[in-house]
Amino acid sequence: MAKQTVTVTLTVNGETHTAEVEPRLLLVHFLREHLNLTGTHIGCDTTHCGACTVLMNGRAVKSCTVLTVQANGATIKTIEGMAENGKMHPLQEGFHVEHGLQCGYCTPGMIMRAAELLAKNPDPTEDEIRWGISGNLCRCTGYVNIVKAIQYAARKLREREQAAAGS
Numbered sequence: 001m002a003k004q005t006v007t008v009t010l011t012v013n014g015e016t017h018t019a020e021v022e023p024r025l026l027l028v029h030f031l032r033e034h035l036n037l038t039g040t041h042i043g044c045d046t047t048h049c050g051a052c053t054v055l056m057n058g059r060a061v062k063s064c065t066v067l068t069v070q071a072n073g074a075t076i077k078t079i080e081g082m083a084e085n086g087k088m089h090p091l092q093e094g095f096h097v098e099h100g101l102q103c104g105y106c107t108p109g110m111i112m113r114a115a116e117l118l119a120k121n122p123d124p125t126e127d128e129i130r131w132g133i134s135g136n137l138c139r140c141t142g143y144v145n146i147v148k149a150i151q152y153a154a155r156k157l158r159e160r161e162q163a164a165a166g167s
């Protein structure tokens with residue numbers, strides 16, 4: 001019997017993609033296997049770890065828990081879409097400068113989650129950062145440097161805003 005497929009159109013990191021997918025295809029598999037965007041990781045199969053976090057219409061979602069058909073028409077941003085003009089996003093820079101990673105497996109998901117957090121709250125307290133990333137698990141770092149990395153990015157983004165407002 002022929003497999004049933006559905007046509008979906010998604011804008012991912014600024015590019016529009018139309019594809020025929022099975023209704024059961026998870027967004028994380030669409031990103032990794034159809035678009036080859038393997039920066040979005042899979043760390044569990046229980047919606048626990050957050051390694052698969054991407055932005056969907058600006059909201060952080062666990063892409064292992066979203067069907068591709070549910071994302072039809074949506075705008076998706078993955079870790080591959082964070083750098084601008086060949087320059088790391090302040091969050092990427094923060095994880096680098098503050099040593100916010102060891103194995104790096106959780107990092108793309110952490111960064112996407114933190115991007116949503118900082119978009120909503122540009123000057124979060126440490127508690128707000130820890131609460132914000134509580135759905136993302138890291139097995140290596142103990143979180144201290146992850147928090148510092150997000151604080152670094154928050155500072156950089158605020159400075160950038162102030163500079164833009166002053167120019």
Ligand code: FES
Nearest residue numbers: 043049050052064
């Ligand atoms: Fe673990 Fe999605 S892969 S929450």
Ligand code: FES
Nearest residue numbers: 102104138139140
């Ligand atoms: Fe290894 Fe976070 S750096 S899981």
